[in-house]
Each structure stands twice: as C-alpha cells, then as structure tokens.
Amino acid sequence: MSEFLPQTGEIKLGxxxxxxxxxxxxLDEHIIGQKNAKKAVAIALRNRTRRRKLDPELxxxxxPKNIIMIGPTGVGKTEIAxxxxxxxxxxxxxxxxxKFTEVGYVGRDVESIIRDLAMVSLNLVKQEFRKEVEAKAKxxxxxxxxxxxxxxxxxxSIADPHPPSIGFSTNEAEEEREKRFSETRETMRKKLKTGxxxxxxxxxxxxxxxxxxxxxxxxxxxxxxEDLDNHIQNVLGDLMPKKQKKRKLPITxxxxxxxxxxxxxxxxxxxxxxxxxKRVEEMGIVFLDEIDKIASREGRAGADVSREGVQRDLxxxxxxxxxxxxxxxxxxxxxxxxxxGAFHMSKPSDLxxxxxxxxxxxxxxxxxxxxxxxxxxxxxxxxxxxxxxALLETDGIKIDFAPDGIKEIAKMAYDxxxxxxxxxxxxxNTIMERLLEDLSFEGPDLPEDQRSLTIDKKxxxxxxKGIVEDKDLSRYIL
Numbered sequence: 104m105s106e107f108l109p110q111t112g113e114i115k116l117g118x119x120x121x122x123x124x125x126x127x128x129x130l131d132e133h134i135i136g137q138k139n140a141k142k143a144v145a146i147a148l149r150n151r152t153r154r155r156k157l158d159p160e161l162x163x164x165x166x167p168k169n170i171i172m173i174g175p176t177g178v179g180k181t182e183i184a185x186x187x188x189x190x191x192x193x194x195x196x197x198x199x200x201x202k203f204t205e206v207g208y209v210g211r212d213v214e215s216i217i218r219d220l221a222m223v224s225l226n227l228v229k230q231e232f233r234k235e236v237e238a239k240a241k242x243x244x245x246x247x248x249x250x251x252x253x254x255x256x257x258x259x260s261i262a263d264p265h266p267p268s269i270g271f272s273t274n275e276a277e278e279e280r281e282k283r284f285s286e287t288r289e290t291m292r293k294k295l296k297t298g299x300x301x302x303x304x305x306x307x308x309x310x311x312x313x314x315x316x317x318x319x320x321x322x323x324x325x326x327x328x329e330d331l332d333n334h335i336q337n338v339l340g341d342l343m344p345k346k347q348k349k350r351k352l353p354i355t356x357x358x359x360x361x362x363x364x365x366x367x368x369x370x371x372x373x374x375x376x377x378x379x380x381k382r383v384e385e386m387g388i389v390f391l392d393e394i395d396k397i398a399s400r401e402g403r404a405g406a407d408v409s410r411e412g413v414q415r416d417l418x419x420x421x422x423x424x425x426x427x428x429x430x431x432x433x434x435x436x437x438x439x440x441x442x443x444g445a446f447h448m449s450k451p452s453d454l455x456x457x458x459x460x461x462x463x464x465x466x467x468x469x470x471x472x473x474x475x476x477x478x479x480x481x482x483x484x485x486x487x488x489x490x491x492x493a494l495l496e497t498d499g500i501k502i503d504f505a506p507d508g509i510k511e512i513a514k515m516a517y518d519x520x521x522x523x524x525x526x527x528x529x530x531x532n533t534i535m536e537r538l539l540e541d542l543s544f545e546g547p548d549l550p551e552d553q554r555s556l557t558i559d560k561k562x563x564x565x566x567x568k569g570i571v572e573d574k575d576l577s578r579y580i581l
Contacts, residue, residue, distance in 0.1 A: 123149045126190065133186050133485070134179045135478045140466045143170050144187050147439055147464075151191075151386065154437075166436060169421065169461055171394065171451055172443040174468025177527015180443040184390040192231075193386040194224035200442075201396045203413045213416040214426045217435060220387050221428035225379040229370065232378075236369040237362075243369075244361035245295065248354065251305055253291050255284070301355045309350050309360060376430045383430075387438040391417075395444030398453035414455045421461045471520075471527055476513035479528050480504075487535055495539075500546045502539075505559035512538070512563055538566050 121129070126145035127138070134141070147168060154165050172180045181197060188195030198216055233240070294300050352360065397410040420426070423436035442462055451465060471479075480488050481504075488504050495502055516530040538558070546554070 120152065121149070121190070126187075129190055130183065130186055133483050134182050135482060136471065136475050137179050137183065137468050140172055140174075140180070140183055140468050143464055143466045144183055144441070148187060148191060151437075151439075155385075166423070167439045168464050169440040170442070170464045170466065171462045172441065172466055172468055173446050173451065174443075175445050175447075175470060175525050175527060177525075177529040178468045178471055179528070180468060181390060181392065184388060184441045184443075188388045191386065192227070193388050194220055194227055194383055195388045195390070196220040196223055197390040197392060200391050200393045200413065203397075203416070213413070213420055216389060216420060217383075217426040217433050217438075218428045220389060220438070221379065221383055221430050221433055224383040224387065225375070225430055228375055228379040228382060232370055232375055233366045236366055240362050240366035240369055243365040244358055245292070247361050247365065248295065248305075248358055249288060249291060251307060252295075252300075253284075253288055295354070301353065303354050304351050305354060305357055306349055306351050307357050307360065309348055309364070379430050380433065383433050384435075384437060389438060389440050391440060391442040393444055394442040394454070395446040395449050398444075398446075398449040398451075399455075411455060414458050418455075418457055418461070421458070470525070471517075473513050473517040476516050476528070476531060477509055479531060480509050480513060487531055491535060491539060495542065495546060498547045499551075499554055500542065500549070501555045502542070503557045505557055507560035508558045508563050511560045515563070515567060534567065538563060 123142070123145035126148055127141045130141045130145070147170060150165075150167070154162055157165070172183075174180055185195060185197070187193075196216065196219055198219075203213055291300075350360075397413045399411045399414070420435055421440050423434070426433050426435060440462070451459065451462075480486055488509070492502055512531070512534055516534055519534075520526065520530050542556075
C-alpha cells in the first residue's frame with residue numbers, strides 16, 4: 104500500500120505499488136542488461152496491481168499474459184524471474200520442463216508443479232506470520248525453559264512428611280516457599296539472559312515433525328508413484344498423533360527449538376492456509392525452464408510424441424484449472440507462467456499452437472558482450488568481485504581488483520565463450536575460481552605482510568593465459 108510522508112511531501116511506494124520503471128530499476132541492481140525482458144516482466148507485475156483495483160466482475164475476466172524468454176544459457180533468464188518474485192514477495196517455483204519426460208513416455212504428473220508451488224507459498228506465509236509472533240514466542244520459550252530448569256514446587260499437603268516450621272501456619276509457609284521460588288527463578292532468568300547457562304545441557308521433548316493440513320484424497324495417474332508415496336505419508340501423518348522424542352541439547356540450541364515450537368502453537372493454521380492459498384492464486388510465479396526441449400519438430404516421431412504429450416498436459420494448468428493440494432484446491436487462472444529456452448535446435452513455433460497461444464509475449468535476450476561481463480563483475484549489489492573479497496576477508500586477506508584486471512577477466516570470459524560453448528555469465532565463475540584457487544588454499548597460512556594484494560592485468564595473464572591458449576586444457580578447466 105502507498106504511504107504519504109508529510110515531512111517530504113512524497114508518496115512512499117510499497118512493492119505492490121512499484122511502477123514498471125521502478126521495477127526495472129530494482130532489477131538493474133542485480134542483473135546487467137536485458138532491458139526487453141525486464142520491461143516485459145515489469146509490465147506483467149504491474150498488471151497484477153492494476154487488476155486488483157478493478158471491480159470483481161471485470162477482475163475475473165483479466166488473465167495474466169504469460170511470457171516466453173528466448174536466449175542462451177547464462178544470460179539472466181532465471182535470475183530475472185527469481186528477482187521479480189522476491190521483489191513482490193510472490194511464491195516462486197522453477198521447474199525443468201524435461202523432468203516430465205525423463206522416464207520416457209510417462210513422466211511426472213504436471214499437476215505436481217502446482218502442488219510444489221502451494222508448499223512454497225505455505226512456507227513463505229509461515230515465515231511472515233512467525234515474524235509477527237516472534238517476540239511472544241521468545242517469551243514463552245524462555246518460560247518453558249525455566250520450567251525445565253526450575254520446576255514449580257508441589258504444594259504442601261496435610262500428609263506432607265516435611266511440615267512447615269513451628270511458628271508458621273501452612274498458608275504462611277506456602278507464601279514463603281513461593282517467594283523464595285520466585286526469587287530463585289528471577290536469578291535463573293538473569294543468568295539465562297546473560298548467557299551464563301549457555302553451555303549447560305538439558306533434556307527437552309521435541310514433537311516429531313509431521314505434515315500440516317487436512318488429509319485429502321487425490322487421484323494419481325500412472326507413473327506418478329513419487330507423488331502417491333508422498334501423499335500416503337502425508338495422510339497417515341495427519342491421522343496419527345504426533346510423537347514426542349527426547350533430546351539433550353545445550354541451552355542455546357534448546358531455546359531455539361522451543362521458540363520454533365511456541366511460534367508454531369501461536370500460528371492460526373486456518374488463517375495461514377487461507378493466506379497461502381490466496382497468495383498462490385493471486386501472485387504465484389512458475390518458471391518453466393528448457394521449454395524448447397519439449398518442442399516437437401514437424402515430421403519427427405519417437406521421443407517427439409512424448410514431448411507433445413507433455414505440452415498437452417501443461418495446457419490446462421497454464422490455461423486455468425483446479426488442482427487439489429495440501430492447502431486446498433488451487434485455481435491456476437491467474438498464476439503467471441514464464442517459460443524460457445535457448446531454442447538452438449527448435450523455435451517457439453514448434454510448440455503446439457494451443458500452447459503458443461497461452462504465451463502471447465515473447466522476448467529475446469541478448470548475448471552478453473565484453474562490457475556486460477565487466478559490469479557483472481562489479482556493478483550488481485552482490486557482484487562476483489564483492490563476493491570473493493568478502494569471502495577472503497574472513498581469513499584476513501584483503502584483495503583489490505585493478506580496472507585493467509577486471510577488463511582482462513571479462514575479455515578472457517568473452518573469448519572463451521566465443522571459442523567454446525557459450526555458457527554466458529557462468530564462465531566468470533570458472534575463471535574467478537581458477538584465478539583465486541591458490542590464494543584461497545594458501546591464504547589462511549600466509550604471513551601478515553603477504554595478506555594484501557592487488558589483482559591487475561599482469562596477475563590475471565600470468566595465472567590464466569597459458570590455460571586459455573591451450574584449447575585442449577581449457578575445455579576441462581574453463
């Protein structure tokens with residue numbers, strides 16, 4: 104929701120109120136280039152916000168415009184979809200289209216996509232709801248831990264073998280005992296808060312982890328034994344009472360376990376389930392990778408029959424169907440599907456016409472240039488250079504990358520992609536690992552005066568040039 108800031112006269116936009124331009128700007132913080140793809144997904148996300156503001160009658164008639172991204176591996180297809188989902192807090196699931204054909208003519212049931220997405224949504228919503236009850240769960244966990252460390256004393260009975268001292272009535276003795284107990288408990292609480300009890304080992308009861316939700320009968324097709332097995336376990340887990348098991352843990356770990364248990368008790372399962380269901384239906388994003396691998400070429404038989412069958416199975420899910428899941432029936436009408444593929448051996452028109460019609464937006468991602476590689480190394484918020492600097496700094500090693508060093512790394516990555524298989528930005532990972540391999544291995548044992556160095560063009564060339572020029576060796580190392 105938007106929020107007006109009187110001190111500046113500006114409107115602060117929440118993630119659900121970002122304009123397409125602002126969405127692209129946020130994606131630019133993590134992904135270099137690919138303006139067309141970013142523009143397409145930004146419009147798709149903004150259309151969801153627009154749709155929510157319409158009258159219910161018209162809202163139901165507007166469906167998401169699914170997208171096909173066309174481009175080689177390593178250019179940012181998956182990352183764009185993943186970052187988009189994080190931007191709006193949407194449930195996100197990446198699936199390989201080929202997993203539905205890996206057993207020949209009988210692959211996994213395509214409805215498992217929606218069931219998996221539902222569980223992603225449930226976990227996402229649980230995390231959010233847990234933050235709301237975090238403080239209360241911590242208090243209750245602390246009290247539960249104190250109860251284990253210092254149980255409440257039983258009240259004195261008439262037949263007590265240790266009656267109160269002479270001069271005290273039973274009530275006065277009880278009050279005295281309760282007072283002493285309260286003082287001891289507060290002393291124990293202070294020790295707990297200051298960490299004096301952290302190393303003490305205690306035994307606690309932990310409920311056995313079991314699936315949530317109501318048992319639900321589902322019909323499974325042939326070859327879908329994995330889902331059938333999981334479902335049987337889920338139903339049995341719901342019908343059987345949860346078992347407790349005892350574990351001995353240090354107090355620091357026991358406190359975390361008790362906090363989790365208390366947070367679970369504070370959550371309203373029905374409310375969590377309803378919100379998770381709504382989140383999937385209104386905001387879910389499914390990334391169908393390698394969609395080109397299930398495209399069937401005209402005039403081909405054999406495996407292409409299987410590919411076309413998977414496309415036809417995907418049709419009702421993409422078009423709009425109701426799928427039974429552990430959080431209830433999910434209507435897929437408004438889930439956004441983003442498909443992606445390199446389309447080296449096939450083209451989007453090789454998909455069956457019905458499926459093509461469900462993906463009206465097609466964007467082609469560009470091959471990465473040498474300048475793009477330079478930006479990938481330094482520009483993103485968590486760039487590769489920053490990652491390696493932070494990793495080595497934990498061992499007290501300070502490395503700086505000179506501009507000519509960055510340029511040389513980018514040049515080598517670009518040349519290797521041109522000469523061999525083009526794996527996009529992933530080539531930078533292999534080069535950086537090879538470049539810093541010796542330093543990562545020897546770094547912790549280096550003397551203090553050798554723990555600071557600058558990586559320039561000369562250092563990069565001396566380490567990698569021989570490998571890059573040796574075509575046979577570079578196939579295996581880079």
